Amino acid sequence: MDHPPMTLHDGEAVTGSSPVRARPAVRRFLHREPLTPADLCMPLLVRRGETLSPVPTVTLDQVGPAVRELARLGVGAVKIFAEGERTDSGGDAASASAPLIHAIQAAKDAAPDLAVMTETCLCSYTSSRACVLTDDHGRYDHRATLDVLGAQALHQAEVGADILGPAAMVDGLTGHVRSVLDAGGFRDVALMPHLIMTSRMYDGCRAAMNAAPRGNRGAFQVHPSRPEQAVAVARRMVEEGADMILLEPALHTIDLLSRLGADGQVNVPLVPFCVSGEWAQLTHSGTRAAADYLPDLIERLAMYKRSGAAAVITYNTREAAQHLVRLPRPR
Numbered sequence: 001m002d003h004p005p006m007t008l009h010d011g012e013a014v015t016g017s018s019p020v021r022a023r024p025a026v027r028r029f030l031h032r033e034p035l036t037p038a039d040l041c042m043p044l045l046v047r048r049g050e051t052l053s054p055v056p057t058v059t060l061d062q063v064g065p066a067v068r069e070l071a072r073l074g075v076g077a078v079k080i081f082a083e084g085e086r087t088d089s090g091g092d093a094a095s096a097s098a099p100l101i102h103a104i105q106a107a108k109d110a111a112p113d114l115a116v117m118t119e120t121c122l123c124s125y126t127s128s129r130a131c132v133l134t135d136d137h138g139r140y141d142h143r144a145t146l147d148v149l150g151a152q153a154l155h156q157a158e159v160g161a162d163i164l165g166p167a168a169m170v171d172g173l174t175g176h177v178r179s180v181l182d183a184g185g186f187r188d189v190a191l192m193p194h195l196i197m198t199s200r201m202y203d204g205c206r207a208a209m210n211a212a213p214r215g216n217r218g219a220f221q222v223h224p225s226r227p228e229q230a231v232a233v234a235r236r237m238v239e240e241g242a243d244m245i246l247l248e249p250a251l252h253t254i255d256l257l258s259r260l261g262a263d264g265q266v267n268v269p270l271v272p273f274c275v276s277g278e279w280a281q282l283t284h285s286g287t288r289a290a291a292d293y294l295p296d297l298i299e300r301l302a303m304y305k306r307s308g309a310a311a312v313i314t315y316n317t318r319e320a321a322q323h324l325v326r327l328p329r330p331r
């Protein structure tokens with residue numbers, strides 16, 4: 001044996017222990033926080049009314065108070081989604097007075113130092129609930145999709161959004177939004193495109209936003225059997241100017257998180273999004289007491305960090321942050 005046997009205070013030998021674990025002073029010396037409130041981002045789904053929803057949502061006038069409370073807890077960011085007017089041509093997606101734009105403004109007014117992320121997508125604005133626009137024959141219209149999303153991105157930047165989230169998963173979107181922002185004088189607005197795997201885990205969010213897809217969203221998202229495609233898409237996003245990449249669903253893309261984070265894949269921060277289905281599983285759709293799921297939640301979030309996440313987006317941000325600020329540390 002390399003080390004003398006470790007003993008507890010009563011002198012009894014401790015088997016299976018190590019010098020690193022045996023003494024509180026050494027554990028304290030080596031302690032690193034696995035997770036802090038600053039690592040977390042809260043998705044805010046903004047809806048017009050308080051009708052029944054399968055996931056937590058807010059109304060526009062609740063955005064300010066919610067953001068202030070999150071900021072007080074030390075939370076790092078919010079990610080704002082909002083339903084707008086729907087038409088075949090993308091409704092008010094490109095309007096400066098869309099609910100999403102007001103919500104971003106409310107969040108920045110409430111806590112200027114908290115990072116505001118957005119979703120830059122069309123599924124909250126199309127009659128079809130698709131993330132893209134289609135032409136008169138129902139075929140994907142690349143030019144029109146990029147035009148509307150570019151205009152939407154500019155409005156998001158104009159009211160102070162810090163990180164935009166191109167989410168339609170179409171080629172060239174990240175690069176297009178980057179060039180629109182640069183031309184508009186917003187070089188310091190960051191891009192975190194979504195790398196989305198097809199999944200049933202989005203159904204709750206889609207229902208809450210009245211955006212259950214009628215068409216085939218899988219045409220653009222990555223199929224779970226194609227990890228090599230996910231790597232290729234991630235690399236292309238970085239080439240086009242992604243500053244970070246969002247991975248969803250977090251729980252079903254942990255393999256990608258560690259794979260992409262490994263040397264030589266992509267060199268940008270990776271941010272898993274624990275989507276609505278993950279919230280539903282953990283909280284039994286909101287019926288479970290926080291005290292019952294908090295240990296699981298904290299372990300889960302720490303696991304994402306350990307697997308290479310720069311930060312984590314979770315609907316449980318508030319409970320997690322409240323729990324973390326109460327913990328004695330180091331432990």
Ligand SMILES: NCc1[nH]cc(CCC(=O)O)c1CC(=O)O
Nearest residue numbers: 121123167201202205217275276
């Ligand atoms: N528009 C892409 C997008 N943005 C957020 C979610 C899901 C988020 C959640 O379930 O919490 C999705 C997936 C999808 O629409 O297919």
Ligand SMILES: [Zn+2]
Nearest residue numbers: 121122123131
């Ligand atoms: Zn979308």
